[in-house]
Amino acid sequence: MLPEGLIDALIEHLGADAVLTGRDAMAPYERDWRGQFRSQAAAVLRPRTTGQVADAVSLCTQAGVAVIPQAGNTGLVGGSVARPDQVIVSLDRMTAVRSLDADNDTITVEAGCILADVQRAAADAGRLFPLSLAAEGSCRIGGNLATNAGGVNVLRYGNARELTLGLEVVLADGRIWDGLTGLRKDNSGFDLKQWFIGSEGTLGIITAATLRLFPALAQRETAFIAVPDPAAAVRLLGEFRQASGDNCIACELLPRLALELVCRHIPGCRDPLDRPAPWYLLVELASPAAGDWLADALQAVLATGLDDGSVSDAVIAGSLDQAAALWRLRESIPEAQTREGGSLKHDISVPVSRLPAFVSEAGAAVARAIPGVRVCAFGHVGDGNLHFNLSQPPGDDGDAFLARADEAGRIIHDVVAAMDGSVAAEHGIGRLKPAALQRYRSPVAVDLMRAIKQALDPDNRLNPGAVLEYREP
Amino acid sequence: MLPEGLIDALIEHLGADAVLTGRDAMAPYERDWRGQFRSQAAAVLRPRTTGQVADAVSLCTQAGVAVIPQAGNTGLVGGSVARPDQVIVSLDRMTAVRSLDADNDTITVEAGCILADVQRAAADAGRLFPLSLAAEGSCRIGGNLATNAGGVNVLRYGNARELTLGLEVVLADGRIWDGLTGLRKDNSGFDLKQWFIGSEGTLGIITAATLRLFPALAQRETAFIAVPDPAAAVRLLGEFRQASGDNCIACELLPRLALELVCRHIPGCRDPLDRPAPWYLLVELASPAAGDWLADALQAVLATGLDDGSVSDAVIAGSLDQAAALWRLRESIPEAQTREGGSLKHDISVPVSRLPAFVSEAGAAVARAIPGVRVCAFGHVGDGNLHFNLSQPPGDDGDAFLARADEAGRIIHDVVAAMDGSVAAEHGIGRLKPAALQRYRSPVAVDLMRAIKQALDPDNRLNPGAVLEYREP
Known part of the structure; x- marks a missing residue:
């Protein structure tokens, strides 16, 4: 399926063990997380270095073969699905923590680092890397950045984009842009990293990143709160942000149905409150400062809410185990829904x-x-x-x-x-929603997207078919 | 100097009072803040609406005339300096606060809004807009965004970029991109606003923006601290961040010379400490939460610092007036240096x-x-x-x-x-530093910048000569 000699050249540059062509060996890379797409690649490449990624890209694109970048392959919109004439470049061997600078509150990691490993490296240095989402045990940071991942702590710490200071990227022509910087302020020209974050591998392949770290958390309060409706939830959110000193790091809404499904299908889950309520809020307040004023803030907001009807009942976690049990209710919803x-x-x-x-x-x-x-x-x-x-x-x-x-x-x-909303909030567009992008974004916006794609990848070799509607080359 | 008929067409679309060609009328727009550049325009346009900005741009660019966007004209790097064959488009009549959504913590303002007015509108709604810099009484938000302004509160709240959720931009061909959104999460395609923030008007003219607001501050502590050296300052910064719960919103370093110059040249300024020290830190801790635990945190860090030698002396502001006097020491440094x-x-x-x-x-x-x-x-x-x-x-x-x-x-x-730093941290490149950009940024980075400029403004009509080195068209 590939041009003659390409596999040999790839083996020469990457090593035989980095070029998979057997069906069984390629199967894990061809699997689509939600099973929505058929995926089958001509080959799967597993480079060990940025230079090898560059070699892989330039050999493939010069041979007219499209490259599908892949990190943890946990995406939900088919962003790293390949066709039989395309080559997957997996970053799963580039897992090094290149450096950690505690005084600068930065960590530099390769794209294949599993998110939980980045979190752990930060914690080992007494710091917090706040990006957190359900797949954190298997998703890889390169994918998180390529999709501008969100998760549960965006409220306080921002999306993956806001956590990124520098990038290293392999471009469509195989050149490497070394933009690994740990600077908080840098206006020396256009902020190139912004183009690649959230571009889902269509403008370049992220191979490493320098990320922001924060002071480690010292106090944390978790509460599961029964509320009458989403309007009460929005009201409480504002009160929690103010009372906690903008230390509300998560605020999750659950309908009664979600709690019922979780209790029905997930062993060990139970309703933490005595009476059913139409809606629930799972709130987490946390601060790097020692002390117990967050507990006071939580109690004060709940007391006011019970008085004015914004809150009908609540339970506050008394231990880390209890907090984990409350979070399990939230995080089990997708699985419970599938079983239903x-x-x-x-x-x-x-x-x-x-x-x-x-x-x-x-x-x-x-x-x-x-x-x-x-x-x-x-x-x-x-x-x-x-x-x-x-x-x-x-x-x-x-x-x-x-x-x-x-x-x-x-x-x-x-x-x-x-309502001026987005049809792709945190999962991206991938191959699932290009038509929705085309329908709901303005023609000017779509033109601008095509213009940068044309400028950076004129032959459409990087992840063709993702984000922008596919046109046969 | 301009092609025949252009002025008439501009008057027809914008109104006669919006097209300045007299030397006296144009003088304020031609003045360069630091007096480093000679500036003289063919005309100054003062549109009242986004549609008029679009008309102005398309009329000029179609006539082959370059457009220099200008907001408050307080930049320090010659970013809005015109040549005699160029036209300045000032945003100074577009000063509306279009809307404020307190529950969504967003404000939508036109590019000509003075920064202090944005701050005030937020405060009137019980919110904080945290961008703060010395020129805030006269700089305009469009310029702040076009240069990705920094200032004193970046440590806690980020640069102008991180405070922006949506933009409205007039493109080089006169089309309007309406990207005014107040969404916290939106991955429906490339994040176009990032291209324009910090591009200094070379890729498009920002006409309006939707900005993030934060809970208003309820407690605030300001201290002026004598330290032996910058290493002690960096150590203290980390301790303040941890102890305050990441509520250190400003941390400014001053050498002894700065304090001496300020006390020598600025009436009413005096050394707040009894004995001279080589370096000083001006620290501000602030939180939207009520209470007095920030005072405790400040005292605790200072006590430890006095013990271990990181701190030799300190004064804590006992009132808002005292805090303002300490800030005046810091903010008067540029003026004192000029007088010296x-x-x-x-x-x-x-x-x-x-x-x-x-x-x-x-x-x-x-x-x-x-x-x-x-x-x-x-x-x-x-x-x-x-x-x-x-x-x-x-x-x-x-x-x-x-x-x-x-x-x-x-x-x-x-x-x-x-030391992997930036030669243009928060003021931008403008016409002062294109050669430095060329020298210190990698060839790949410069190529990428030229590629997007070529894609969005192929005839180089938007602020030519700023950021990227000027080539005669």
């Missing part, structure tokens, strides 16, 4: 102020189209980012429900657009 | 961990070249950003000293480069 039957996922965001209206309008719109559908809208209320997921009507045929994915997506995304 | 005689400014940054070594190495290098030179290195130690300014040797000829600007700059910038 057919489910359709929508990763959307709206301004925080419009989130309550969005939940009711989008919920009503899908209920009109699909009677009996169950809305399981949960997620990062502090970022206006909901996973507005739908579970099939009980007893219905799951496949028939899943066949309505496009229709349901269109209904929900239209409400998102009407 | 010839001075050369260098806006540089290095990793925080290398700042002590930088101060001694760069200081020694300039002293070798210019015996008697006095180094006045002050600024944002928390960001590794120093204004490494030189005052002329006492009694020497000021003009002879100023004539050595290029030589001194080269010496200092070489030390910066050897």
Whole structure:
């Protein structure tokens, strides 16, 4: 399938063990996390160094072969899925922590570092690397940066983009841009790293990054709070931010349905409160300062909320184990939904102020189209980012429900657009949503995207088909 | 000087009062803040709406005339200086606060809004807009964003870039990109706003922005601390960040010389401590949470510092007036330096961990070249950003000293480069430093910058000569 001599040249530059062509060896790299795409590559390359990544890219692109970069392969939108005439470049052997500068609060890591390993290296130095998401035990930092990953601590610390100071990138022509800097202020020309973060491997392959670290956390309070509706949740979010000194590091919204599904399907999960409530907030306050004033702040906000009706009940974790049990309720939702039957996922965001209206309008719109559908809208209320997921009507045929994915997506995304929201909040576009990008972003915005793609990768060799609609070369 | 008919067409679209061609009327727009550049425009346009900016740009660029965008005209690197065949587009009439969404913690303002007015609008809504710099009473937000302004609160809140969620931009061909969004998470394609922030008007003209707001501050502690050397300052910075719960919002370093010059030249300024010390830190801790634990944290760090020798003396502001007096010492340094005689400014940054070594190495290098030179290195130690300014040797000829600007700059910038620093930390490149960009950024980086410039402004009509080296069209 590949041009003659390419495999030999790749073996010469990368070593035989770095060039996989056997079906079994390639299988883990061809698997799509959610099983939505058929993926089959001509070869999988596993370079050990940035120079080898550059060699791989220039050999492939000069031979007219497209390159699909891949890190942890845990993405949810088919961002690293290959066709049989394409080559996957995996970063999974580039796992070094190149350096850590505690006084500068920075760490420099290779793209294949597993996110949890970055967190651990920071903790070992008495620092915090705050990027945190469900896949952190297997996702790799290069993928986190290529997709501008979000997660649960964006509210206080920002997305992956805001945590990045410098990048090393292999360009489409095989040149290496060494932009590894640990500077907090650098206006010496355009900020090139911003182009590559969130570009999903379509403009260059990130091979290493210098990331911001923060003081380690010394006090932490976790509470699971019953609230009457999303409007109360938004109100409480503002009060928690103010009272905690902007130390609300996570604020997650769960509907009653999510808690019921988790308790039904996930062993060991149970409702921590005595009576059912329509909605819940999982709130975490944390600070690098010693002391116990966050506990006071939490109690004060809850007391006011119980008085004015924003809060109907709450439990505060008394230990790290109890906090972990509360987080398990939140993090088990996707698995519980899968076990319940057919489910359709929508990763959307709206301004925080419009989130309550969005939940009711989008919920009503899908209920009109699909009677009996169950809305399981949960997620990062502090970022206006909901996973507005739908579970099939009980007893219905799951496949028939899943066949309505496009229709349901269109209904929900239209409400998102009407509220100035995003149809791809934290998971990216990948190969799942290029048509939605085309539909909901303005023609000027799409033109600008095509212009930079054309400037940096004129032959469309880097991850073609992701982000921007695929055109046969 | 302009093509025939252009002025008439501009008057038709913008109105006669928006097209200035008289020398007196244009003078304020032609003035360069530091008087380093001769500036003289063919016309100054003062559009009232985004549509009029778009008309102005398309009329000019179609006529082959270059456009120099200008906001508050307070930049320090000649970023909005015009030649006699160029037209200045001033944003100074577009000063509306378009909207403020308190629940979403966002404000949408036009590019001509004065920074202090943005701060005030936020405060009126019980929120904080944290961008703060000496020129805040006259600089305009469009210029702050076009230069990715820094200032004193970057340590806690980030640069202008990190405070921006959405932009509205007029492109080189006169099209308007409406990217005004208040979303915290949006990965629906490339993050276009990042291209324009910090591009100094060379890729598009920012006409409006949606900015992040934060909870208002409720407690604040300000201290002026005598320290033996920059290494002690870096150590204390880390301790303040940890002890305050990452609520150290400013950390400014001053050498003894700066304090002496300020006390000598600025009426009402006096040394707040009894004995002289080689270096000083001006530290501000602040939190949106009520309480007095920041005072405790400050006292604890100072007590430890007095014990271990990191601190030799300190004064804590007992009132807002006292805090303002301490800040006046810091903010008067540039004026005091000017009154002292010839001075050369260098806006540089290095990793925080290398700042002590930088101060001694760069200081020694300039002293070798210019015996008697006095180094006045002050600024944002928390960001590794120093204004490494030189005052002329006492009694020497000021003009002879100023004539050595290029030589001194080269010496200092070489030390910066050897320490992985930036020769343009927060003021930008403008027309002052394109050669330094070319020298200290890698050829690959410069190529990438030229590639996006070519893609977005192929005829080089937007602020030609700024950032990238000027080539006659």
